[in-house]
Amino acid sequence: MDNDLVLEIPTDIRSIEHTVEYVMSRCHDCGGQARLLRLNFRVGLTEALSNAMLYGNGHDPSKSVRVEVTMVGGRLQARITDQGTGFDPSSIPDPTAPDNLLKCGGRGLFLMRQLCDEVSYNDQGNEVTLVLRLEQGAALEGGAQA
Amino acid sequence: MGFQVSQNGDVTLVEVEGQLIVGNRQELKQRVLEQLEGGDRKFVIDFSNTGYIDSSGLGVLVSLSKKIREQGGELRLSNLNEDLRTLFELTKLDTLFRITNTKEEALEGF
Incomplete structure (x- = not known):
């Protein structure tokens, strides 16, 4: 299935929790894979x-974030696109290095890379694609939404 | 979502209800810093009723720990569930905090 779920969300950090809960609610119970959804995908x-929202769109409420979630052959894929100018993901230092451990930021991308099977950016750096390999049988409910 | 702040002797206990995420991290920071400015130095943040902490929430805990240490105090964490422990271990923040299984354990000997 392609583009099972498509959302266009205004930049508002208060909407993140609701959006994540909604996307997760659209996934069937994956049995033994529940933790992969609850922790890794979340x-x-x-x-x-x-x-x-914070860095790509710079908190600008006039800009939106596009979320596309697909489930194909046991691969759960989420593509998140902002309307910013993009960034260089290789510029983010390792937050677990001793010199960085006391820094307040820089853990988001690290956690994505640690917990997802694949994390890739487009050339511009304003679109990230996350892939989580689930066992066969997991499915995404319903069709596309605007 | 919310934060319950209470006193146990000279220890300030903050219980996080729901999630500690980008949307409410500043509220936690403000509540703890108010107590710190008021003279409190011993803090326990309890996560018994916390489902999730995002990287912004982790960052606020690091920031608060630094500020409390600068004032000669200590921040302890308690009751992290399995998922939250995983996040602390992955980011190596488990090496930065004293983390206990229960809030009673955190309060003991403080």
Whole structure:
């Protein structure tokens, strides 16, 4: 299935929790994979949305974030696109390095990479794609929404 | 979502209800800093009723820990569920905080 779920969300950090809960509610109970959804997917999606709104769109409420979630062949994929100019993901230092441990930021992308099977950016750096490999049988409910 | 602040002797206990995320992290920071400015130095943040902490929430805990230490105090954390422990371990923040299984354990000997 392609583009099972498409959302266009205005930049508002208060909407992140609701959006993540909604996307997760659209996934069937994945049995033994429940923790992958509850922890790994939730963290990845939450951090991607936060980055898109805070840094990509710079808190600008006139800008929106596009979320596309697909489930194909046991691969749960979320693509999050903001309307910013993009950034270089390789510029983010390792937050677990001793010199960075006491820094307040820089953990979002790290957590995405740790908990998702694949994390990739487009060339511009304003679109991140997360992939989580679930076992066969997991499915996404319903069709696209505007 | 909310924060319950109470006193246990000279220890300030903050209980996080719901989630600690980008949308409410500043409220927690403000509540704890008010107590710190009021002279409190011993803090326990309890996560018994917390489902999720995002990277912004983790960042606020780091920030508060630094500010409390600068004043000669300490911030302890208690009752992290399995998912939250995983986040602390991945980010190595488990090495930065004293983390206990219960708030009673955190309060003991403080």
